[in-house]
Structure formats: structure tokens, C-alpha cells
Amino acid sequence: MEVYFSGTIERIIFENPSNFYRILLLDIEDTDAEDFDDFEIIVTGTMADVIEGEDYTFWGQIIQHSKYGEQLQISRYERAKPTKNGLVKYFSSSHFKGIGLKTAQKIVDSYGENTIDEILEHPEKLESIAGLSAKNREAFVSTLRLNYGTEMVLAKLANYGIPNKLAFQIQNFYKEETLDIVENYPYQLVEDIKGLGFTIADQLAAELGIESQAPERFRAGLVHSLFQGCMDTGNTYMEARDLLEQTLTLLESSRPVELDPSQVAQELSHLIEEDKVQQIDTKIFDNSLFFAEEGIRSHLVRILEKGKQKSHDLETIQKHIASVEKELGIQYDSIQKQAICDAIQNKVFILTGGPGTGKTTVINGIIA
Template sequence: MTEFTGKLKSIIFESADSLFKILVVEIQGELADYADDEIKVTGNFGDLEEDGDYRFSGQLVEHPKYGTQFQADSCTRVLPSESGGVEKYLASDKFPGIGKKAAEKIVQALGPNALKLLQSDPAKIDQLGLKPKQKQSLLNGLRDTDNLSEMLVELANWGINKRTAGQLYKKYHEQALSKLQEDPYAPLGDVSGYSFKAADRLAQHFGIAPNSPKRAQGAVIEVLSLALTREGDTYVLLDKLVQDTVSLLQVEDYDLVAEAVNALQEQGKVVVQENRAALGSAFKVEAEITEELERVSKPLKNAYSARAVDRAIAHAEASLGITYDEEQKQAVKNAVTQPLSILTGGPGSGKTTIIDGILLALKELADLDEEEAEEDFLLAAPTGRAAKRMSEVTGYEAKTIHRLIGLGIDGTELDDLKELEGAILIIDEMSMVDIYLFKKLLSCISYVSHIVLVGDKDQLPSVGAGNVFSDLIACQHFPTAKLTVVHRQKDGSTIIPLAHAVNEGKDDQLLFQKTKSYSFIKCPPSQAASVVGQIAAAALKSGFPADDIQVLGAMYRGDAGINRLNDVLQEVLNPPQAKSKLLQAHDEVFRAGDRILQLQNDPEKGIFNGQIGKVIAVNPEDKEERLLANFDGKELAFAPNDLNNLTRAYAVTIHKSQGSEFPLVILCLTMQNFIMLKRNLLYTAITRASSKLVMVGDPRAFSQAMKQEGNQRQTSLVYLLREKFGEPAEEKAAAPISEAAEAAAYLTPELIHSGMISPMIGMEELTAGCENLQEVIAKRGQ
């Protein structure tokens, strides 16, 4: 075994699905039997920092093509020991929340050997005067230095990819390996990317039996987790849960599944209500939303008189030079007289104009001057584009919800979020808000007189779990204005009538007409990308700026998928210039001028999933600023590890386009998108076009999308809201779950085979129409 210490100069190869890397290392000191200053080092490595010092153990090997290399069996970080290096290391991304000043403070207190002192005696951290989060960050970072690389390599040997391995380490730290050995199914539902399939591989390695109770519990969690993340469902019907769990286990033992559900209930990981089963974590969020809604929707103490409200609305109409219809007037009245109200309507129904009127009316009623209004009017939307449009229409600053509540700044958690106080809070594009963001938003409201939630209930639901906006409307407790009259058809635009026709499932032949504002071009999937490119080129020649042209699709893969479309569109909308630099990252090439999309929330940078930006420059050789981009006026630098979260955005999925409008939309759908073709998908896509719409692809795909209603998400929130606030008058409530019933809510083998227990599991009264779960189980077990 040979050892040497060196400085990592660059990573010249990194496998996308394993930990294998090829490094260029500058040798410090000597490496036996090797004379050059630098050497290529190969092996499985965890996260490495360029310019970091490492000690490698392994052997020299002779590669037939690349010559002498060092094949590393292990690699350990050599911590810096001089003041400047220690400060730089502590201020790096490895220690979130510890900036330059805190790093200097640590080194001043402990000297250049600060890192070694803290590793040998972590209690010294308490002597540094750091904030609690900084202390924890320092502890985690120092612990990671010792254990991360070793654990990542071990997990790689078990077949777990590096991203998931990193998530496991983040969750369990140095106990990750022992936790997995004890119960490889435990991380399911808690660790992103960790699947039942991966757990099964480890279980086989550790000799865990296929009918193990731990495996059955893991399968139940996996079924519920997949429903949550893939479908957005926060609960699964019990009979489906049993069926899917047995299928996943490939062990036809219904007693085992019943016992698993019972055990998970006792652990608080699963909640069973009536014939519904939910992950405990998701149920908790929806229950907390219900409590927060009760808090923020208490009746106002000082309401405005009806006469004053009418005068204020008339003032708003005069100021805007319009006359509201009765639906619109009711929306304004709800907003200024109710603590929480809802406004929903399709394109052209006047939602934006009503927001303007609400602010003008409230300003009049509350007698606010302009400075007071700017402070008291809180406006927000889920995306930067939607917030920008809100600002342009109202003249008041609108922010993303994340920015409004301070979410993501320096990794803040709930206790550190901003408190919201003001005369009114208006949230636009509410259909995009999932249960997690809505819970955080509500928890931040300290005192706001009026809350108005605005959106289009017929658009696609949020990318994240839940169906918040539709559930709030469906519970029928909060005053809701539903706008049905179309007021806006820009210059005789035919797009809005088409959108409403699609939403109502009318004659699909309307899609294939050639009109002033939209048209259809038929082509097979193999030609779709080329046709889309030609349309984009023609649009450029006709005067459309490149930034006004947006292509939408349903899926990333396939001949007409987003990835292929972006390859073609990049050459059309941002062709390479002489001597322009190119940056290869994962399977994409970036260059200056490219439109890009952020794929994950990045709180430290202040950018979020779905945000669109533009590349300013690429620097293939730069170690820290590999790519520079502008996101909503903010210039950001992206290191190599950040590039996996970026993709080109000349074409984006319809889901990612929500909250935005574009002068020209080119919509590409084929039967390769079969599983995605739903009415709300097509409706959402069409409503992204503000001026022109060109539809491209297979007519059958568009017809199917128009005819096929979208799946209704299964969520606990609407049940919790009705339990809290009461059932709508025309509906009879399901029997509430008593404490005694909850205590009896257990499946047993005897009850399963007797077929006597209802889907409510222990409830004395049956909900009308509920299928008897035990009968289902008994039949399947025959």
C-alpha cells in the first residue's frame, strides 16, 4: 500500500450514476516511484473540494492508454492548519451559515489549529459565541469531514447512488451505516431518492426475510410515499393500499399487511381515518393548515358598512375607467369585508382587474395614503414571473411567496420566517401552492385584516402534494367569488374562447381550426422537434423576440420531448457565435445567452424550482464560478456541483410554465405523452399564450387531452376543513371518529378473515358507499 498527500487541482471525469471519479492531483512531498509534480488519481470518492488537500492510499498502476495513474482505495481530507486556509474552509459551503466574519472569529479564538481542536473536543464550540444554528452547522461539517467519504464509498458498494447516499448521511450522520444495517426500510418516506427497491437490495445483503414485519411496514410507507410524490395524493384508500402493498411485497400475506398498518399507526407514521390512510407527516401538515385557517379567518371586529363598501367600489371603478359586473363586485365586497375570501375564474374573467379594484377600494375604506398602502398591501405569487405581472398591473410591489416570508434565506427554518402584518394579503396563482408552502405562509401571518386567495381552480394542481386551492373552494366555508363571464379577448383573440371550450370539454374540432390567434400543425413525433424549430425560426423573422417565444411539452423524454426540443431550439434561438465558450454539464451544453430553468429550490442563492433565468457567461476552467446567470435581475454564480440543478428552458413542461404568460406559445403533444393527456393539462398550456398559439403534433393527442378529465387528487384537507367548519348544507357529514373508535382502529388477522370489519376499521357506523375492506382482503386471499 502506497500513500501520498496532494492538492486536488481538478475533477476531469465524474460518473453520473456512481462515485467513480478521475482526479488531477498536485503531489505534496514525494510519491514513491513517481517523478512528476501531478498525477491522475482514480477511484470511488465522496464529495471533494477543488484546491483541498487530501491523503490518498492505494497503488500506482499503468494504464495502456493514459499511462501511470494512482488507483486509490481510500481518501481522507487533510484539514488546513494555517489561519487563512482555516478561515476560507470554515466560510465555505461545507458550513452553511458560517460566513467570513464567523470564521475569523473562530480562528481568532482558537488559532490556526482550530479545526483539530474542535474535532478532538467539540465542547469548545460553546465557547465561541456562535448562534445555535452556526454551532450545529459547525458540528455537522466537522463530523462530515471524518465520515462522509467513507460512508459514501460503502453505500456505493451496496448499490446506492451518490445523491441518495448524501441524503442518507444528511439524515443520520455517522449512524447512517448502522441504521441501514439495523433496518434498511427505515429511511423510506424520510429520505429523498431512497426506494423500496434499494432497501430490498440491502435487506437481501443483510439476510432479512421477504416476510419480515419491517419489510411489510416499509412497503406500506413506500405505497403512501409514491402516491404523495408522484400523484400528489395525501391519502390512499385502504383497499388500494392493501392491494398495492401486497403487489409490491410479492408475498400474498394479508395478515402481514394488516399488522404492518397497525404497527405504523402505533408509531405515528401512518394515520387511518375512516377508509383513508395517510402518511403521518402529510396528515400533520394538512391538520396544521386547518388550525391556521381557523386562526386567520376569525370574524373582523370592525367591519365596513355596506354603504361605505359600495362607495369604495364605485371609486375604484371610476379610477380604473371600468364597470364591474355583479360577480366582480361581489368579489371586491368579499375581499374588503371578510377576513379570508377566494376568487377563482378562467382567462379573461377579470381576476387581475379585480385585484386592482380591491386595492383601490381598501385604500379608500381604510383612508390610507400612498406610503401607508405600499407598506400595508402584501402581494405575492408562487413564481417570479407571476409576481412581476402582479406588480405591473397594480403598481405595488409583489414578491414570490418564498421571498415574502423569508423562506430559504440562509437556510431559515419555520421559527425564523418573517411575521406578516398588514391591511391585506393577496396571493395570486393559488392553484400552484402545495400543502407545505401554504402551511408555512399561514404560520407567518401575525395580523392581516383581509386575506384574498386568487387563482383558476381548473388549471393543473400544484407540482407538490395536495390540492389546496380546490379544497378550500370545495369545503364551501370561505366566501368564494366564481367568475364565469369572459371580459377580455385581446383584439379579438380566439385563444380565450378556445381555452374555455377545452375546459368545458366541447367539440375537439375547434382545436384544429386556423384562426387569428391560434393554429394547428399536424406531424408525427419523429418530425415534431424539426417542425417546432422551423416555427420558432419563422417567428424570429416575423419580429418576435427570442424571449417571447416559449415551447411547451408534457414530458422530457421521447422524439418530441423537452430534451430533444431544447437541442433544436438552442441552435435556432441562441446559435453559437465565433469563439463562444461551451460548457458541458451532465447531458447538456450551455453557452452565454441560453435561457435556463432552475430544477430545485436553492435557498442559499434565493432561487427556486421553476424559476427561469439567462446565462451571462460560462467559464469551463473556473472552479467556483463555472456559470454566471441572471435570475430576475440578480446575478448568480454556479459552481460545478450546482449545474445538475440547471437545464435549458427554450422548451419547458406545462407544469413548469404555470404562473407565466408568453406572447407566443408553441405547444407540442404526441401520443408518446399518452399517460399525461388530460383536460387540465391542455387547458393550462393554452392559457399560457397571451397573443399567439401554435399547436404541433398528433391530433389524436390533443383530442384525447380535451376529452379526458384530469384525475381528482385525494386529499385529507377537505375532510379536515369540513370537520372543523361544518359540512355544506347539501351534504351529510361522514361520522366523526371518536377516541374510542380511534383506539379500536386496528386490523387483525381474525377480523380480516371474518370479513366483519368495515373500511373505517373499528368505527361502529359505516359511511355510505364504502366497500368492506376485510371482504376485499378475504377475497384476494382466497
Template sequence: MEAQEYLRLTGTVEHIVYQKEESGFTVLELASDGELITVVGEMPGVAEGEELVLTGTYVAHPTFGSQFRVSVYERQLPATAGAIYKYLAAGAIKGIGPALARRIVDRFGENTLDVMEKAPEQLCQVKGVSQRKAEEIAQEFKRIFGVRAVMLFLSKYQIHSSVCVRVWKKWAAMAVDVIRENPYVLCRADIGLDFDQADGIARSMDIAPDDPRRIAAGLQFVLSHNLGNGHTCLPAETLIKVAGTLLEVDRAALELGLEDLSRENELVVCSCGGRDFVFLPELYAAETYIAGRMALILSSYPDLGQTYDRQIDALQEQLGIVYESRQRKAITMALNNGVFILTGGPGTGKTTIINAIIELFEQRGDKVMLAAPTGRAAKRMSELTGRQSKTIHRLLEVDFRDGAGTVFKRDERNTLPADVIVVDEMSMVDTLLFQSLLRAMKLGCRLVMVGDTDQLPSVGPGNVLRDI
């Protein structure tokens, strides 16, 4: 297969067809050498009137035809009065529309952008621009230049533009100074740069291999990496061994780094069974919360040994079936306890038991809500129970906020209106999702968990069903 030939295009942005703020993905029309070219790629913040230098390839889209797909782009502010007017009139700077853009450019011409950057008070000479308005324009101009500065700074390290956007949203005008102070902050979960890339930046800044900043980042990276392997923590001995191989530094430096991170609450060291285990704070908090909340639910419903033979017999007659002794025992346990776990492989009668549990809870006047970790599992649960089932994310009303991870609208302050929650395929539920579910349960809500510990484990960290 032949390697793609990369080309360079220089031109002016004539029209922004589409732009997604979160990722920076943009479709625009570029005027280059008398031709209008459709350009696609991640170019956050690009506005009409800007001059761009693009590196990329031509591709053939099945619907939209020939397009220039950008791999690398450089931005240059417009230099002529006409280009500056188009840039401002397109809304590149918040607060300036076409009419005001015309008055400003008529007054300052090719010096317009210099005035905004270096002497914004002169904007008050333009009709309709108060001192407050001039300050707002100056602040917006600085913000835009801040994004450019971050992208220019990181571009020499071949950092993806989407990472640049997250960096700017995190630290704004301080971003470049923050990175120069400690390039390993780019490994944070909310920024998402790989440790090796951050390490390369650090080497270019002559940061020593045994620098405390590098050791701290390496320890945190090893823990974060192991979340993908399902681990919520690592034995301290294992962490130090793996980090030592990654960083190629001596054990004493790693132990000192771990002590510093623990003291600063960047990592949590917990002793259990004579061994030290190391957690990322978020995972330690989640496991601690789960243990405490489960204990609270269990203590709220002590099993008093109440029997439900009459209700189960009536249900048998209603449905025309006969429950085996183990099924009757399971149904009774579910009705007597605040937490009930039903496990077993395919064909063991779990569905029959769950339908009975749901029916008897509803006969008592309890509101039952059903959920599963995946859409497929939720659909199957609905088909088998004849009741609505949702994914756990949908049940908790997920709100994917850029830069803030997964956020749920349902929590302690906005609990679910359920007396009983039944969760199927529990083996696929990870620690953080289970914590979110428990936080959304009102006090007194019961929990029924169904699953098979031999089935697929969760994608995220933790093996909740097996551990419980």
C-alpha cells in the same frame, strides 16, 4: 445511436476548480499519465492531493472544451509524503494549513495519515499542536473517513453520490450501522431513495419479504407516492390493497403493520363518515391546522350585515364604472368577512371585484398584500391591480436549507405585516403551502382567495380551493 464508451482514469487531484457542498458537484484538474485533465461530476468531499480512480466518458463542452464526465469514482488516500502534504495543505482537514501540514509531514512522513487515525495524541509532538488541537484534527479526520465509509458501503448498490451525502448529513458516523439495521430508512423523504432500490438492498441483506420493517416502509411508500397524485390521505382499505400488490404479503400482516405505525405515530388513522383514512403525520397536521385556523378567522369576523353602498358608489364615481348587483354583493361580503372566496372563469369580472376590494380596504387604512403561487401569476396580478404582487414563496421569504426541505422565515414568530392578504390562482396552492401561509398571518388578518376550480390543480398534495 451508439452507446457511449466508458473509460477509466487514474490520477491525482491537482486542483479543485469548483465544488458545491450541497450536491457534491465538482470541477477539478486531474494529473494522469503526465497530462492534466478537466474532470466534472458529483464527487463530494474530494480534495487536492487525493488519488482517484474514475469511470466515465469524454464530452465536449461548448465553452470549456473537452472534459471527462464522471459516472463512478473511487477515492484513495495519498500514499507518498509529497502527496500527503499536498492533500493536507489544500485544506482537506479543517484546522491544518500549508505551514502546519509541512511540519506534520516532516515529522511523520508517509505514516502521517495512520498517526491521525490511530494515534492522534502523537500529533502533539509537532510544534503548534496542542492536545485540544490534536483531538480536533482527529475528529475531523474521522468525519472525513465516515463520509468515505458511507460512500464505499452504498457504492456497491449503485446509490447516487448525492444520496450518500444526505445519508451522511443525517446520521454521520452512525450511518452505516443505521442502514444495516434497517435499509428502508433510505426511503425517508429527507433521503429520497426509491422503495425498489431500498428493497433491493434489503434483499441482499436477507431481510424476509414479510419482515415488519419492509411492510412499514411499503405502507409509507404508497402514501408518499400518492402525494404526487394530489392525495393528502388514502382510505385504509385502498392503502392495504395497493400495498398488498406492491409487497406481495397477506392482508393480516399489512393490517398489523398499519396498527404498529399508527401506535408509533408514524402514520395517522382518522375515522370520517364511517371509513378509516390514513395520513402521513405532516399532512394530517397541516389539514388539522388549516381547519382550525380558518375557523378562528371566521369566528373573529362574524358577518353583521353591514352595508357599504356609500363607499361603493363613491368608488364607482371615482373610477367611472358601474358595478353590477352581484359585484356589489361580492365586494360587501369581502369587507364583512374574515375569509372570502371569489371563484369564476375568465371574463366573469373577478379582476374588477378584486380591484374594488383592495381599494376599499386601503381606504379604511388596512395594509393589503398580494400573492400568487407562480411568478407568472404574480406578474399578471401586479399588471391588473397596479400594485406589487409576489409569489407566495417570496412573500413568506423562502429559505431552501439543504436537508431540511423548504423553510420559510415568515411564520407565527415572524408574521407578515398585513391586515389583508389577497391570493390569486388559489387552485394551484397545495395543502402544505397554504398551511405555511396561514401560519405567517398575524391574528386578525383577513384572507381573500381568488381562483377557478376548473383551472390547473396544485402540483403538491391537496386541492385547497375546491375543498374549501
């Protein structure tokens, strides 16, 4: 069950700038979590820059850490309007090089209310701040724009029901185009963002007023159904008929509306024409899987056609196997011996088998 905690960030315990993962200690002012009577809680998750001493509200799930006890694993968060003291502390932190407490105080005093918004709108005013070099000034504005922009995007995506972790993936992929893509081409997310399923994109599209009969909706459903179908079966393709049936089921279950199968089939034809998917006879291939398989095939052909296979006498191989058995203190069965012989006598050999069937033991015999 999702709960919220509002309060002041007492301390940033850990932060990873590469993926925005942070661990915070929150001094609790308010919460709707029942039976939680502590005055502070550890907050974990992906989030943009946060400021110690400032007020935030975090939403998420309470989890039980084996070592550190109850923690809030967040799905989204919201920052209250930062105070002047909080901004001074933030600007003089390690996030901004070359800015000490005095310079940070000058910046806040110079811009007054809505400091961050004013800085981003009128960065030229920083030129009047004594002690702030042109290089540090440029880096300061750039970092502030990145962090603040990221936070604004995350807040917007949270309003659409997209959790922070997924929101960061979207932000990292589209950069400054994030909101434009999300709000105008939500189904593009299905093709570009791994882990973002059709349902999330479809819910977002519905909120934005995109009709259930929209061609882009059909295309996204086809792309998602194709990839998911391949993952479920272990194949690199689906039969066109099966793909259309599964896509119709997906589309009609996501939104309660009856669709014309011919319209979905038409969009499949468009995807094929645009090389978004590949077709061989009645089989439809996911692009990533098709080209991966084609790459493997071409490499195998290259290996098979390159030079002649060195001849190995079967009797010599069997003597070698007996020597390996003695050295390793093992006894190969007939199938394992045949596998070793086949591997040595052929340019390409594929060894398969479930856990505990002796694949490693066979490989040891091949390379010994």
C-alpha cells in the same frame, strides 16, 4: 450510459462546503468513454474532500454544458491511496487552519504509511509535532475525522448502489449512525429521507438478506405508497382498501413473490397504533399531511371565532370597484366583482383559478 474516468486532479475549480458540491479539472489517464479523445475533463458533483495532485476514479454521465462543453456529472468516485506529497499539500491547505507546509511535512513524516488511518487511530502522536498548538491539533483531527469518515461512508453507500447526492442526504441526516442505520434498518430510510423511494431501500434490504416477508418491509411499503398516493391525487389521505391494494402491488413488483394481504393489513394496524399514520373511519392519512391540514384548520377556526366581521355596504364596495377599474384602466367581469365583494365581506376567503384567469387582478382590487 455510465462511464468512468481515472486520472489526477489538476485543480479544484469550485467547492461549496455547505453541500459538498465541487467542480474539478481532471487530468485523464484512463476512460471507457468512447469517442472521447481529450486529455482532461471537468468533473462535477457532490463529493467529500478531494486532494489536488492525487489520483481518483470517477463514474457518471457525460453531459454537454452550454458554455463549458463536455463535463462528467458523477454518481460515485473512489480515491487511490494518497501520496506523501499529496497529503502534505492537503494538510497545509485551507481545510486545516494553523498548519503550514513545514508542519504538514512533519505530520506525514511522523506517521509514515497509511497516514490518515494512523492519525485517526493515534491522534496523541500529534502532541510531539513542534509548532502545532493544542487548539489546532484538536481542530485538525476533528476535521480530518469528519471528511475522511464522510468519504468512507460515501464509498460504502456507493457499493450499495446509492448515488452520491442521495448518499450525502443520508449522511447529513444520520451523521455517525449512518452505516448502522443503512445496514441494519434500511427501510428506515423510506420514512426519514425525502427522495429515497421504496425501491432503493428494498434493493438494499435484499442485498443485506432481509426477507421479502419481513414486517419492516411491509411497513415501509405502506408508508411509501400512502405518501406517493397522496402526492398523485392531491389528497391528504387514501382509503384503507386502496392503500393495501397499492402496497401489495408495490411489494410484489419490487420482488417476485406472492404475499398474504392479511399480513400487510396487520402492519397497517401497527402503524396506526404507533401513530405513524392517522386514521379517520376508513381513511388513512400521512402524518405530515394530516398535521399540516389540521394546523390550517385550527388557524381558520381561530380567525373565524375572533371578534366580529366588520360590515361593509355592498353599494360602497361596488363604488370602490368602479374607482379601481378607472384607476387601473381595467374592466372586471361579474365573477371577478363577486370575488372582490366576497373577500371584503368575509373573514376568510379562498381565491382559486388557473393561470391567466385574473387572480392577481382580483387581488389588486381587494387591496387597492
